[in-house]
Amino acid sequence: MATGPDLLRLLAVPAFAWAAYRDLKDRRVPNRTWLPLLAVGAVALSWDLFGILGGTALQRRLFAVQVAFSIGIVAPLGYVFWRIGGFGGADAKAIITLAVLFPTYPVYEVFGTAYPLHSAPLGVLSFTILSNTVLLGLAYPLALAVRNLPRGEITPAMFIGRPAGVDSLSEEYGRLLETPEGFTRRGLDLDALRMYLQWRGATLSELRADPDRYRESLPVEPNDPGDGSIDDGAEDPPGSDGVEPVEDDPWGAAAFLSEYGAYGTPPPELRAGLAVVSEPDRKRIWITPGIPFVVPMFVGLVLALTYGDAMFAALSLFGLS
Structure with missing residues (x-):
């Protein structure tokens, strides 16, 4: 059975589904989306901390490293990517929220099977969600190229854009x-x-x-x-x-x-x-x-909670991890 904190963290799934819908619909995710999730993450983390105090010294050290990596490295990555123009403010807030919510790997047992199925060595789920999101995002340029190729749109821009009617720009992101x-x-x-x-x-x-x-x-x-x-x-x-x-x-x-x-x-x-x-x-x-980045992030979250670290599993197939 999952622990109480990990069950509490599942509230992130419907919340991110709604955020992904809003991001896809109008590229706007209200700020009020993130504060309740940050509060949930803080409560779950405090609950975990109370529980880990009764564990071994090794378990406490591993927990401290995982939390430090998630909050000290993954969360700042969201801010850095926003500052350099890599994505929007909502995307940065989503990454920071995930870093607080999922510093460790949860375990959910469903019909005798434990999920996620695959984990990464460090065991930081927020980093797994981010790597899954990046992996999913790599498909976007290929999708654009496939869309442009049959129309004869063979230019360097075919991997990052598409032609649009000038008169329709008011309806484009x-x-x-x-x-x-x-x-x-x-x-x-x-x-x-x-x-x-x-x-x-x-x-x-x-x-x-x-x-x-x-x-x-x-x-x-x-x-x-x-x-x-x-x-x-x-x-x-x-x-x-x-x-x-x-x-x-x-x-x-x-x-x-x-x-x-x-x-x-x-x-x-x-x-x-x-x-x-x-x-x-x-x-x-x-x-x-305009790429609705919260959409692949939501898919990356679901993938992380069920399958696990897709990038690490793919590298393992080729003996690279």
Whole structure:
């Protein structure tokens, strides 16, 4: 039978299922998702600590190493990846939460079989969840390539993006992979584009129909840009009362970004994105889709609790572990 703390930790499964759904639906996971799970993790960890005090010296040392690795290494990895732009804030919070929830391997016996079936030598489940997530994430570039290949889209971008209709960008998540100068690995965030359009009180089709008007002016009464999500009203924003001329700030990018960070978008990046999407003859543009990272993390969690460490098991097959 599983211990009380390990049964308590199973609350993470439905919570992460809901978070994965929200991440897939609109790339937004509310902050209120993580605090209750962190509280559950803290209670379970304290419960474990109380129980391990009656164990052997070796068991206590192993427990201390596992907890130190999970909270001292796995949790900071989430913060580091967020700081370098590897993924979003919700993904970082999810990793930190998992580090607190699963510093050790639980054991669940179901019909005479103990799960997880395979464990890694160190026995830190949060690290197993993270490695499972990375392994699942490696399939994403291959899936994009398979999608692009039959359409003749054979470019370096075929592994990281796909072409999308310019007129449909308001309904897409991700980043542009093009500027007026050509291919880029880090183009304008489409959430930032929606925020800008909402701020200006314009639709993308209106901007494309008269780009000079928007390039050379500022809105007289700008709107609240919201958070850039598709359901935030950017498709049909309220109109502004007019525009006023602007100099030395094409598109009013600096004015907009000085008040709204738009996820760290710099003015040159916003200007380049607006310039490329407003090209009158452009019908499509390459984008890298926004990856709902909490989805493979949820699958990695379920895989870790049932099968165990998939990467370690795969390496074992080739004698590499």
